[in-house]
Amino acid sequence: MSRWVIRLIILAVIIFIAEAYAFQALKTITRSRVIKGVWLGVSALVYANLLYVIFSTSRSVGQTLQFQYAVGFMLTILIPKAILILGMFSEDIWRFGVKLVSWFTPGQTQPIQGRRAFISKIALGLAAIPFASFLYGIVQGRYNYKVLKYQLAFDDLPDAFDGFTITQISDIHSGSFTNAKKIQYGVDLINEQQSDVILFTGDIVNNVASEMDDWVTMFKALKAPKGKYSILGNHDYGDYVDWETEDDKVANFRKIQELHPKIGFDLLMNENRYIEKDGEKIALIGVENWGKGFNQAGDLNKAKVGVDKSDFKILMSHDPSHWENQVKQDDFHYHLTLSGHTHGLQMGIEIPGLIKWSPSKYVYKQWAGLYEEFGRFINVNRGFGYHAFPGRVGIWPEVTVIELKKASKTT
Structure with a gap:
């Protein structure tokens, strides 16, 4: 047995x-x-x-x-x-x-x-x-989208980026979708934020690339004047499927990567890009999944090649355990890290100013929302979609909007 x-x-x-x-x-x-x-x-x-x-x-x-x-x-x-x-x-x-x-x-x-x-x-x-x-x-709870807005101030933010806005989404999990009207509402809500850039922090599917086929047109409609960028999450590697052959898994992984340009996102796989505005720039760095105890394809050293230590840096890394174990004390100084992965376990109790609890906190030190240590920030997005449990109780699907401010101009 x-x-x-x-x-x-x-x-x-x-x-x-x-x-x-x-x-x-x-x-x-x-x-x-x-x-x-x-x-x-x-x-x-x-x-x-x-x-x-x-x-x-x-x-x-x-x-x-x-x-x-x-x-x-x-x-x-x-x-x-x-x-x-x-x-x-x-x-x-x-x-x-x-x-x-x-x-x-x-x-x-x-x-x-x-x-x-x-x-x-x-x-x-x-x-x-x-x-x-x-x-x-x-x-209904799985479609109860919430827009959470933060304003973060940095002394070394380039002047041109004072007021620059980022919309972060994470954990789409298209294989769980069943209601096109509700998902369209969520996509429209993202566009309504009219942010300068949209950043997607991984898990576009549950298991296989074909799960996204019916949703490509909808997500392709997302718009941001300074671009749309993305990374991979742990579910994007096909590790939770019993593949008949290794070639099948490799082929699926290739199709997963191809999905991102189909919906207009620039996929960063241990790579970086510069976002420019009025002659100044900030660095956007995206790593593959790095999770404590499993898939650790993320490579910070490879991803930061060509980026200067003095640059203002935003890091996209799907799993917040990466920030806790490698990123937050790295002397390369990643100003802002954007993660997802936890979903806040899709169940818990949150009353702003009073209580914030989910069983997820016993697994992840940073499990939902904004955290700061050593003058560096991480935002853990609660996820756009859902997985395993087909709903959300108290921990709602999230669209995050972050406004960057020059510290000297926030008085």
Whole structure:
């Protein structure tokens, strides 16, 4: 028996125990066989569908839309039940605590109290919040585009670039798209920013180049007077597909690279370009994917050839772990780094000025938004598209607009 099958069996046992435990809350507040049957029936259908997709889909096609939805529906019912279980477990601790105290109180020994219906109702009510949120995230949240604007000041920014604007997009993941009208709205929103330059920081597809075929015309319409530039992300290398031959993978990678000029983007593969304005210039440097623990094709030394250390520099690097591990302390001084990759895990809680949280923060130190260290900045774009989970909950798709300012002129 293969290792992944063993892991699947272990996971199934854990889920079965969790489901049985969560079902106790429902039994506490209702005797209706219909309600109980619907509860059990929906859960059974979701898990059966996931198993069917897993065992019927060849790894040679990579992650499919069917798999995304199967995982999405599983999370939609499983995460609320996890919250329900936490509520019930808290009551169980209290129940057994009361029993334990009675053991040491003469004449007060009593049986373990039954579950209280109002506790189960509260737990079910709390569980309904993430359930509704996940449904919203799948239906509408994945298209809830947000424009986030930042103004960054630098002492050594060339005067001609004071007020220069950059629109950053990342993680298109065209293989997940299903609604052309919604995607067109997102593309139009990018153009509405009327930035000087548009920079795309990787992951144009999920698995294969053909995923972008139906969307080339739409993204080709993006416009910026000073150009459109792009880099590759980890999904653009075809590493998540079981290719029949290495030649097939190489051919797909070539087609991925060809997609960028088709939509009007200048793809930088460990290369640089100068953007000029009124006789002055800034350096734009683009590296291939560099991620801690996997694909590390990015080569800063190669990418910066021809760039002077004194130049004002913008670096495009898909994975923010590159900035954390190599870029931020590099004495070549990269003023601004633009990344993506994390998607903010597509789920979390963000209330400006109050809270910013996602499980993604436990994996990436810089996981969403703007960060500064050593006088150098990185912006981690939350992504235009979505992947794995077919929705977004609290972490919305993002279009970033950054205005560069001369520090001496910001007073």
